[in-house]
Every structure is written in structure tokens, then in C-alpha cells.
Amino acid sequence: MSFTIIKHPLIIDKLTRMRKVETxxxxxxxxxxxxxxxxxxxxxxxxxxxxxxxxxxxxxxxGYTIDVPVVLIPIIRAGLGMTEGIQKxxxxxxxxxxxxxxxxxxLEPVEYYAKKTKNIENSYVIVVDPxxxxxxxxxxxxxxxxxxxxxQIKFVCLVxxxxxxxxxxxxxxxxxxxxxxxxxxLNEDGYIVPGLGDAGDRIFGTK
Ligand code: PRP
Ligand code: URA
Numbered sequence: 001m002s003f004t005i006i007k008h009p010l011i012i013d014k015l016t017r018m019r020k021v022e023t024x025x026x027x028x029x030x031x032x033x034x035x036x037x038x039x040x041x042x043x044x045x046x047x048x049x050x051x052x053x054x055x056x057x058x059x060x061x062x063g064y065t066i067d068v069p070v071v072l073i074p075i076i077r078a079g080l081g082m083t084e085g086i087q088k089x090x091x092x093x094x095x096x097x098x099x100x101x102x103x104x105x106x107l108e109p110v111e112y113y114a115k116k117t118k119n120i121e122n123s124y125v126i127v128v129d130p131x132x133x134x135x136x137x138x139x140x141x142x143x144x145x146x147x148x149x150x151x152q153i154k155f156v157c158l159v160x161x162x163x164x165x166x167x168x169x170x171x172x173x174x175x176x177x178x179x180x181x182x183x184x185x186l187n188e189d190g191y192i193v194p195g196l197g198d199a200g201d202r203i204f205g206t207k
Contacts, residue, residue: 003165003177006042011035011180015158019196025205029081032130032203035158035180036085043156043178044090047124068124069093071117071150075100075129075141078199082158083128096120096148098127098141107133107190109140121149130199132160132179133192135167142172154178159195161186 014031017023023031050067053060070093074083077099087093099113117123127141138155145153153175155168160179163186168177185193201207 003169004042004179005182006039006178006180008038011038015180019194021197025202028202032081032158033085036082036128037089039156039178039180040086040089043126043154069119069122071096071120071123071125073098073125073127073141073145075127075137076113078131078203079129081199081203082130082156086126086128086156094118094123096145098144100137100140102137102190107136109137111140111144114144116148120145121151123150123152125150125153127153127155128157130158131192131195132157132164132168132177133186133190135164135171138164138168139171142168142175159183159192161192
């Protein structure tokens with residue numbers, strides 16, 4: 001299973017803005033959105049293309065269009081904030097939703113919503129959540145997506161730690177992981193350090 005850290009000065013700069021405690025929800029959302037767009041270039045690098053006949057103002061020629069339907073699956077809530085940016089560049093993508101929250105004591109994911117799209121089994125599926133901490137939420141969401149029939153799945157996050165990567169690699173060795181940062185510590189409360197705090201609360205201004 002592959003694990004890719006997408007490093008780019010623009011992503012690093014925007015992530016640093018997001019980490020700062022004084023960053024407003026508006027700026028946090030905007031930077032998350034923009035990082036989502038920047039990460040798309042790498043995530044979709046292996047997308048299959050099909051040859052098509054086209055006509056330019058000058059001549060007939062061959063062109064290439066994307067040959068596979070795309071399904072994005074944000075893990076609600078925080079995944080919604082990152083999916084928006086990705087969707088801007090892949091506007092034909094269908095969106096499925098999975099709602100999970102972590103039990104504060106056990107840190108286990110609790111499912112409260114799941115809505116699939118049609119044709120998911122033939123689609124290029126991207127599960128999106130900014131935070132990969134214990135890995136419980138991502139693993140559960142991927143399990144649900146596989147239960148819907150999804151076969152070709154990638155997981156995209158902004159900030160990750162070793163524990164989450166290892167859990168996903170163990171539970172779903174077929175799923176490629178993309179992240180913008182591998183942070184050093186998962187603390188005893190299940191927060192990533194230095195991290196950026198509770199992503200959902202910062203996106204939606206709920207604390
Ligand atoms: C956050 C985050 C992930 C999860 C990551 O969601 O958005 O879904 O925690 O932690 P894990 O890897 O240990 O499972 P949270 O449960 O806070 O819900 P929210 O998005 O509604 O705030
Ligand atoms: N979920 C978050 O939103 N932040 C963390 O640091 C860990 C899990």
C-alpha cells in the first residue's frame with residue numbers, strides 16, 4: 001500500500017496558516033479548500049484517460065478526457081470542508097456522505113449517517129477527512145465504502161500521524177493514502193500534535 005506526503009511550498013504555507021490558533025474559521029476554511037485543490041493534482045495523477053476525436057478551430061485532432069466516474073466521500077463533518085476544494089476541479093464527481101464522530105472516551109468512531117451514490121462500484125473513490133489520528137474514523141469509512149461495492153479507493157487527509165497510517169495500512173492495505181503532513185505525536189486525548197486542533201470545530205466555528 002502506498003503512502004504519499006504531498007509536499008509543496010504553497011501547501012506548507014497554507015497549512016501553517018491553518019495551524020495557528022488565531023486563524024479565523026473563514027481563513028481556516030479558505031486555506032483548507034485551497035489545499036484540497038492543490039492536492040488534487042497528485043491524487044488524480046494516475047486517472048485513466050480515453051482518446052476522443054475533437055475539432056479545434058484549425059483542424060480535426062485527437063484529445064483525451066477522463067475515462068472513469070469519480071465519487072468523493074467526505075467524512076462528516078470535517079471532510080466536507082476539504083471536499084469542496086477537490087470538487088471544484090472535478091465538478092462531475094458524485095458525492096456520497098458518511099457521518100462519524102469519535103466517542104470522547106474510547107476514541108472509537110460512531111456512525112450516524114451514510115448515503116451512497118449510484119455506480120460507486122465502477123468509480124474512482126476518494127474518501128476525504130482532514131485528520132488521520134487513531135485511524136478509527138478513516139478505517140470505518142473505508143469499510144462502509146467497501147460495503148457499498150467501492151473497489152478503487154484512495155484516502156486523502158491534511159494532517160496524519162504514524163498510528164493512523166499504520167491502522168489504515170493494516171485494515172485496508174489496498175487503499176492509497178495521501179497526506180500533506182506527517183506530524184510527530186498522537187497525544188493521550190487522541191489529538192495530533194502539533195496538529196491544528198479539532199478540525200470540525202475550526203471549520204464550523206462550533207467552539
Ligand atoms: C475528527 C476528524 C476525523 C476524526 C479523526 O472528527 O475529522 O473524522 O476526528 O480521528 P481518528 O483518526 O482518531 O478517528 P470528529 O470525531 O471530531 O467529528 P467532527 O468532524 O464532526 O468534528
Ligand atoms: N480529530 C481532530 O479534529 N483533530 C485531531 O487532532 C485529532 C482528531
